Amino acid sequence: MGGKCPHRKVKKRRLSHKTDRRSKFLRKGDDAVYEELQKPDAENKPLPVDEDLPGMGQYYCLHCDRYFATVAVRDEHFKTKKHKKRVKQMLGPAPHTQLDADLAAGMGMPDNGPKLMSM
Numbered sequence: 001m002g003g004k005c006p007h008r009k010v011k012k013r014r015l016s017h018k019t020d021r022r023s024k025f026l027r028k029g030d031d032a033v034y035e036e037l038q039k040p041d042a043e044n045k046p047l048p049v050d051e052d053l054p055g056m057g058q059y060y061c062l063h064c065d066r067y068f069a070t071v072a073v074r075d076e077h078f079k080t081k082k083h084k085k086r087v088k089q090m091l092g093p094a095p096h097t098q099l100d101a102d103l104a105a106g107m108g109m110p111d112n113g114p115k116l117m118s119m
C-alpha cells in the first residue's frame with residue numbers, strides 16, 4: 001500500500017503530463033509548419049508569451065513546432081538528428097501532407113506512430 005506516484009520526482013509537475021498531451025492535440029501539420037517557414041519574417045517575429053508553455057513560449061523550434069523550457073534545451077535540440085532531419089525536410093519540396101497527417105493522427109503503422117508523436 002501507499003506506492004509513490006512514479007511522476008512525483010518531476011519538479012515542474014504543472015508541465016509534466018499536460019505538455020505531452022498538448023503537443024499531440026495542438027501539433028501543426030507539416031504543411032502548416034512548411035507554410036510558416038515560407039514567410040520571410042517567421043524567424044524574427046517576437047514570440048507571444050504563454051505561461052502554459054515551457055519557457056513561457058519564448059524558446060520555440062519553428063521546424064519541429066516545439067517549445068522548450070530554456071534556450072540551452074533548445075540549442076541542444078537544434079543539434080539533434082531529429083531536428084536536422086526536419087530542417088532538411090522543410091527545405092525540400094512541400095511535404096506529403098496526407099501521409100503525414102495520417103501518421104500524426106495515429107492512423108499509420110503502429111510502430112512508427114508513437115515515435116513521430118514524441119518528437
Ligand SMILES: [Zn+2]
Pocket residue numbers: 061062063064065077078082083086
Ligand atoms: Zn527542431
